[in-house]
């Protein structure tokens with residue numbers, strides 16, 4: 001005869017094993033989901049472009065972002081963090097990455113969106129490198145699962161250029 005304690009213990013161990021199996025199946029099945037997110041990013045206006053008194057360049061721009069990230073969502077997805085970064089090279093750094101905008105997408109219904117906004121975070125270069133500068137706009141995302149590993153990816157949009165003159 002097993003004591004009540006022993007049986008309870010066996011049941012708990014068994015349930016925990018099942019939970020562990022389900023969790024690993026959940027994150028494993030995520031590996032079979034090949035997401036195909038899309039994004040269009042347009043700079044619809046340069047609001048102003050200045051050299052600050054301390055010599056750093058700052059630009060304010062208006063962005064038109066439309067994206068469909070619905071395919072990132074599976075039943076195991078808790079939420080998705082997205083941020084849009086301006087990326088460019090300077091003589092000092094091979095990669096300068098400046099976050100311009102970000103958002104947390106709580107569900108698949110919100111993952112197809114369109115937003116027309118000026119940059120939420122300041123676009124400042126530590127120097128005066130921005131005139132006529134070519135840059136990329138990269139939409140980065142981090143998928144936070146309910147269980148398993150977080151994963152990240154991005155869409156790079158190339159061929160943007162800042163104005164030649166301050167304005």
Ligand SMILES: *[C@@H]1O[C@H](CO)[C@@H](O)[C@H](O)[C@H]1NC(C)=O
Pocket residue numbers: 040042044064065066116
């Ligand atoms: C923003 O982009 C969408 C689609 O990419 C386009 O239909 C819309 O006209 C654009 N809006 C502005 C204000 O540029």
Ligand SMILES: *[C@@H]1O[C@H](CO)[C@@H](O)[C@H](O)[C@H]1NC(C)=O
Pocket residue numbers: 087088089134135136156158
């Ligand atoms: C923009 O992205 C392309 C493709 O990933 C890369 O080859 C290029 O170096 C990037 N340009 C800048 C200015 O970072």
